[in-house]
Amino acid sequence: MSDCGCDKAKAELEEYLHNELCKEDAADVREHMANCVSCxxxxxxxxxxxxxxxxxxxxxxxxxxxxxxxxxLRGMQSQH
Structure with a gap:
């Protein structure tokens, strides 16, 4: 594992939140967040x-x- 950096962590945050990253990428994001207040x-x-x-x-x-x-909605559709 290696610190993935802010750009990668923020780019993958949505997938991380929904557990959609592979184990390795999730671990990289988790490791980065452990040391980055902003992320x-x-x-x-x-x-x-x-x-x-x-x-x-x-x-x-x-x-x-x-x-x-x-x-x-039906009324609007019937007018068109």
Whole structure:
């Protein structure tokens, strides 16, 4: 393993957050973040955003709102 540097760590951060890197690349990013405050902060922001999106995706719109939106979309489609 070797320190991959800020550019590589930040470029691969999204994949790292979602466990999509191979073991070696993930280890390089992890090693770099252990010694880099800037990349560690980027990682923390990414974790917060990922969790916020995950929570938001679990919520559903009320049925009456869904009905209104679909009716509005159908109305727009019929005009074109």
């Amino acid at each position: 560690t902060e980027e990682h923390r922001v990414g974790l917060v955003l990922t969790e916020a999106v995950r929570r938001a995706c679990k919520e559903t719109a009320p049925e009456d709102l869904r009905t209104q939106v679909l009716a509005s």
